[in-house]
Amino acid sequence: MMNQKIPLIGIHHVAIICSNYELSKQFYTEILGFEVIREVYRKERDSYKLDLSFQGVYFIELFSFPETPARISRPEACGLRHIAFEVSNLDDTVHILQQKGLICEDIRIDEFTGKRFTFTSDPDLLPIEFYER
Template sequence: MNQKIPLLGIHHVAIICSNYAVSKHFYTEILGFEIIREVYRKERDSYKLDLSFQGVYFLELFSFPETPPRVSRPEACGLRHLAFEVSNLDETVQILRHKGLICEDIRIDEFTEKRFTFTSDPDHLPIEFYER
């Protein structure tokens, strides 16, 4: 049987962070996600932060005590990066740098000929900005 699963879309992305306050600041104050709800789960000594982007539920940010670090570079198996579409990459890079982030040089996608760059979140998860 070759029946496709009737997916409706991507529901959310979940990220476990090493420093909840720093990651919360990054995703809300730097990237501009809006907080839907924030819950402290005492039994797990863990925060769960639900975030939306343009009014759509998009990201879960978790904190857990003593999480092992994830290898990001050299590239390891698993989630490679999170990518956001922007209309003006030069302006985006300028804003990110003004907020203290380091951005790679802008590159051109060899297949789409679109411009993109990378930065990292506080736990070194690669974050891509891809020009529309």
């Protein structure tokens, strides 16, 4: 029984707590193109919960809370590091992100796969990676 593997079938969602709900909602829907599944205001917690999907697949839970402590993300703090999205053309992606006012790091090459990638950040400076297929 100790060697039995958990029967995972996939990743269900990523939960993100934001400091400015409207700004983050705009970022994930208008800039990254996620679709709203449902938006709920939870009065007892003074909190919004926004469920987002990508290509019909439930992907992100975006939360707001009245007072959220800052979390160190860089340099390489312990914990969840970043979200990575796969793209077919990194140059086009960087161009679109820059047109939308985002700053992208220089494109790098993954030393193990030879694939190109770059990072930008969401409104709370959560690192977001774009990895070329």
